[in-house]
Amino acid sequence: MRGRRCTRRFFTQPPEVLARKLLGCVLVRRLETGERLAGIIVETEAYMGVVDQASHTFGGRRTPRNESMWQMPGTAYVYFTYGMHHCMNVSAGPIGESNAVLIRALEPIENINTMTQLRQHRRTGQRAGRLKMTDLCSGPAKLCQALAIDRTLDGADMVSPESPIWVEQRKTGGLTDGEVVIGPRVGLRNAGKWTDTPLRFAMAGCACVSRPKL
């Protein structure tokens, strides 16, 4: 069942609202072969722009890397980190601010075999053949491997029909409050009061959520 592509209006919401509403939506990636890769968004984090010490744009920093965060809501912000990994965000509202939502985990639903291959070809050793479904997209860099997301997708306008990556809303609607768990964001240090501010959102009880589990 195919959903409806999320609109500019949808993305033009404050990051903590968008992060919550993205849970249950589907991230879709169209490869050049035409193949669709997709997963249900089960974990997100909100980044609150220039005032947020954990944001790449804290204090108004504007660099070639983080330029996409300043663009229209719905713009993909893909950055490279730790010398190895890509992470994917969506620019959030309001227009003109550098707010964003980090996609942290997916539950794979389409063409899982291809996603497994994309993950495996970077792995070595005995565990390479034992990639479980719950390990495919259970982290921001993992899902970028599985969906072949890299800096070439940075700046993509996900509202555009031309975009090779986008988000769909399912007809079944969003999650109820009881299905959502909230906690502090992952991997932050020295971010002052923002270190513990609860801006991480996840689908309760979902095995595909990254560590530490909420």
Place this chain on the structure above:
DNA sequence: CATCAGATCTGCT
């Protein structure tokens, strides 16, 4: 299961 080193890019000091 918990902890840790290593991978080695980007932006700031």
Place this chain on the structure above:
DNA sequence: GCAGATCTGATGG
């Protein structure tokens, strides 16, 4: 130089 929105395989309990 160094820390960082991370992941992996190895090691020890």
